[in-house]
Structure formats: C-alpha cells, structure tokens
Amino acid sequence: MSAEGFHCRDIIWTERLDAKPKTRGCAVRVWDTRGLSWEEGAVGHCLCWKSGVYQEYYGLKEPPFDITPNPRFLFYSPKHRDAFNHLMFGIRERKGFVQMTGEVGAGKTTLCRALLEQLDDRFATALILNPLLSPDELMKAIAQEFGLPCNGLDRLDTVAVINQFLLQQFESGRESVLIIDEAQDLTEDLLEQVRLLSNLETDNRKLLQIVLLGQPELRDRLNSHRLRQLRQRITVRYHLMPLSVGEVGQYVNHRLQTSGANGTPSFTTPALWRVHRYSGGIPRLVNAVCDKALLAGFVQGREQIDFGMIGRAIRELEGNIS
Ligand SMILES: Nc1ncnc2c1ncn2[C@@H]1O[C@H](COP(=O)(O)OP(=O)(O)OP(=O)(O)O)[C@@H](O)[C@H]1O
Ligand SMILES: [Mg+2]
Numbered sequence: 001m002s003a004e005g006f007h008c009r010d011i012i013w014t015e016r017l018d019a020k021p022k023t024r025g026c027a028v029r030v031w032d033t034r035g036l037s038w039e040e041g042a043v044g045h046c047l048c049w050k051s052g053v054y055q056e057y058y059g060l061k062e063p064p065f066d067i068t069p070n071p072r073f074l075f076y077s078p079k080h081r082d083a084f085n086h087l088m089f090g091i092r093e094r095k096g097f098v099q100m101t102g103e104v105g106a107g108k109t110t111l112c113r114a115l116l117e118q119l120d121d122r123f124a125t126a127l128i129l130n131p132l133l134s135p136d137e138l139m140k141a142i143a144q145e146f147g148l149p150c151n152g153l154d155r156l157d158t159v160a161v162i163n164q165f166l167l168q169q170f171e172s173g174r175e176s177v178l179i180i181d182e183a184q185d186l187t188e189d190l191l192e193q194v195r196l197l198s199n200l201e202t203d204n205r206k207l208l209q210i211v212l213l214g215q216p217e218l219r220d221r222l223n224s225h226r227l228r229q230l231r232q233r234i235t236v237r238y239h240l241m242p243l244s245v246g247e248v249g250q251y252v253n254h255r256l257q258t259s260g261a262n263g264t265p266s267f268t269t270p271a272l273w274r275v276h277r278y279s280g281g282i283p284r285l286v287n288a289v290c291d292k293a294l295l296a297g298f299v300q301g302r303e304q305i306d307f308g309m310i311g312r313a314i315r316e317l318e319g320n321i322s
Contacts, residue, residue, distance in 0.1 A: 054298035061260035065291040067284055069107075071114035075254040077247045080107055083240045087115050087211060090236035091123075091177055096198055096206040097233045099222070100213050102240030105284025108213045109181055111240075115211075119177065124169055128180045135193045142178060142197070163200050166207040177209045184214035188226055195230040242281030248272055251283065252290055265297055270307040278314050289313050 055063055066073075074080065083100055090098030102108050112127070119125055126145030133141060139158040143150040148165055150158045169176045180186065180194070200207045212218065212234075219239075222231050243251055249272040256265070267275070271293070279285035292313035293305045302309070 054294045055259075057298045058261065058265050058294065058303075060256075063291070064255045064259035064261065065287040065294070067287050069110035069113055071110055071117055073255055073258050074107075074110055074114050075251045077243055077251065079241050079243070079247075080111060083107075083238050084111055084114065086236055086238040087111065088118070090211065091115075091119070091175070091209045094175070094205050094209060095235045096209065097230070098209070098211045098236040099218070099234045100211070100238045100240060101216050101218050103242060103282055104215055105282045106240045106242060107283050108240060110283075112179055112181055112211075112213055116179070122173070123175045123177055124165075125177045125179065128178070129182065131180055131182060131186050131190065133190070135189060138190055138193060145178075146176070159197070162197065166200055170202065170207050175209065176207060177211065179211040179213065181213045182215075183212040184217040184221060186212075186221070188221070188224060191221070191227055191230055195233065198233065242279075243276070243283065243286070244281060245273060245276040248276040248279070248281055248286055251286060255287075255290075264303040265294060265305060266303065267293075267305045267310075268307065271305050271310045274307055274310040274314075278310070288317055292316050 076084070083102075087098055087100060089095075100108060100111070109129075116125055116127065124146055126142050128138070128141055128145065131138060136155045136158075139155050139162070140150050140153075143158050143162050143165075146162065146165055148161050150161055153161065166176050178194075178197070186194070194210060194212075198206060198208055198210055216239075221227070222234070249267075249269070252267055252272060252275065267290070275286055275289055275293075278289055289310065290305075290313075293309050296309045296312055296316075297303070297305050300309070
C-alpha cells in the first residue's frame with residue numbers, strides 16, 4: 001500500500017528508507033495503526049512524521065520544537081525574563097507567597113524548571129506538578145518532595161513533620177521553597193491548607209516561600225471572598241503575556257540555534273508573521289506549527305520556510321488536510 005493511501009491520523013511513526021530524501025516521493029516505511037503493521041510506500045504530501053525524520057535532514061542535534069518544558073531551550077524574552085526575576089525576587093527576599101499566572105502554553109512550567117536549576121543547594125525545594133489531590137495527599141506529597149518520611153502518618157502529624165523540617169532548615173541557614181504548578185486546580189480547601197503551611201514564621205521572616213503557578217483561572221479563584229486571607233499574603237504577582245510578533249521571530253531562531261541549526265532551516269519574515277498570527281504568541285502553539293512546517297520543508301526539500309508552507313502546516317494542525 002502506498003503511504004498516500006493513509007489518513008494522517010492513521011500514521012504514528014515513519015522511518016525513511018532513502019539515505020537522502022528527494023523533493024517528492026521519497027521511500028518510507030509507515031506504521032499503519034489500523035492494520036498494526038509496517039508498510040512501504042512513497043510519500044506524497046503526508047506530513048504526519050516524527051520530527052526525527054526532518055531533524056537528520058536539516059542536520060539538527062535534537063528536535064527544535066519539542067513541546068516538553070525543557071529549560072535548556074528557554075528563550076528569555078523580556079516577558080519571560082521579567083517573570084523569572086519576579087519569581088527569584090519573591091524567593092530571595094522571602095516574600096512568603098509569589099503568584100505567577102499565564103495563558104495555557106505560555107511557558108510557566110518551563111520557567112519553573114529554569115528556576116529550580118538556578119536555586120543552589122542553599123535551597124530545599126518541593127515541586128508539586130499535579131495538585132489534583134485530597135488535602136491529606138497534598139501534605140504527604142509536599143513532605144515526600146522535601147524527602148521526609150511520612151508513611152502511616154495522618155495529616156496533622158505530616159504537617160508537624162514538615163514544620164519541624166522548616167525550622168531545622170532555618171536554623172542551618174537554608175531556605176525552603178514550595179512550588180505548586182497547575183495551581184488553578186487547587187480547590188479552596190487545598191489553598192487554605194497551603195496558607196496554613198505558610199503560617200510558620202519567626203519574628204521577621206517566613207520559613208517557607210510558596211510559589212503558585214497557574215492559568216488565568218488561578219487569579220479568579222484567588223479573588224474569591226473566602227480566600228481573602230491568602231490573597232492578602234501574596235505580595236509578588238506576575239502575569240506572563242504572549243510573545244509579540246518580533247519576539248516570536250527571536251524565539252523561533254533561538255530554538256533552532258539551540259538545536260544546532262546554523263542558518264538553515266530558516267523562516268521568512270512573512271512566515272514568522274503568520275506563525276504569530278496563528279499562535280497569538282503562545283510558545284506551545286508556535287512550536288506545534290513550526291514543527292509541522294519543518295516537516296513540510298523536508299518533504300519539499302526546502303531550507304527556507306515561507307508563508308504558504310506555514311498556511312499548510314496550520315491546516316494540517318487543524319485537521320483540514322487528509
Ligand atoms: N520562553 C520560552 N523559551 C523556550 N521555550 C518556551 C518558552 N516558553 C514556552 N516554551 C515552550 O512552549 C511549550 C509550553 O511551555 P510550558 O509547558 O512551560 O507552558 P505552560 O505555561 O506551563 O502551559 P500549561 O498552562 O499548559 O501548563 C514548551 O515546549 C516550552 O518549552
Ligand atoms: Mg505548565
């Protein structure tokens with residue numbers, strides 16, 4: 001069966017057989033998820049390939065537009081730099097609570113990972129990535145993240161173990177930081193639990209710095225009347241805005257360079273403009289469309305990605321190409 005006979009959604013992995021891809025119709029092996037078998041064929045326009053395929057063609061060390069929050073790829077746009085500085089300031093100045101919000105895919109988790117890398121061993125850190133937990137489970141998860149044994153303990157005892165740890169840290173001149181990602185998922189009860197954890201303080205400083213990261217719903221949640229005690233304690237806030245059109249261009253080039261590109265592949269200015277218009281400056285969407293566009297570039301044997309190829313990549317992403 002020819003690869004052209006597949007629908008994009010049916011193909012999960014392809015493996016190129018040609019050493020050097022031709023402009024069109026290079027030979028591929030296609031994993032057919034319908035028949036669960038390998039088929040060989042010639043590819044016409046299907047772009048549903050793993051990025052490994054074009055990576056080799058463009059001579060890249062790693063996929064430039066992966067959607068994992070890898071801090072090595074972090075591009076410090078002025079907004080991301082500002083966000084990072086706010087987080088660092090809140091922690092270093094022991095502000096107690098720091099809040100960072102941003103649209104889905106704006107770069108919050110990537111920043112948080114970069115932050116963790118920057119905090120040296122004077123800081124004990126606990127990172128909660130998925131706070132969809134019960135209050136008991138949340139306290140246990142925090143204790144475990146700090147490396148504290150809490151098996152068989154109830155919530156009160158677990159909190160006591162955490163408090164004792166925070167005091168020891170303080171006495172030995174170390175700082176403790178709790179980061180909760182996806183904090184928009186915290187219920188009011190859980191947020192109240194977190195506030196209680198922050199109550200431990202000496203005369204002049206908090207013993208635990210708490211960073212809440214979340215989508216814009218977090219702001220709405222914190223505006224609730226019941227949470228005004230917590231809201232009043234948050235003294236550092238930052239909302240991460242999407243990238244501007246110029247920043248999208250710099251972002252794309254930064255990611256290409258980080259993955260080893262040396263001038264090629266490249267995106268034309270109109271192509272970058274279209275990427276921005278489609279993505280609204282949200283990095284995750286930029287990645288998705290650029291990834292597809294590079295696949296298209298590979299299929300067509302092109303080193304430069306133009307406006308039309310971005311249009312095609314967008315239609316592919318939106319499922320308008322079969
Ligand atoms: N400043 C940046 N530099 C490099 N890559 C970035 C940047 N911001 C975001 N990204 C990339 O965009 C993608 C989404 O980022 P991330 O997962 O950090 O977003 P998020 O705000 O945590 O999203 P969500 O709201 O879904 O949790 C990732 O691939 C990430 O590497
Ligand atoms: Mg995230």
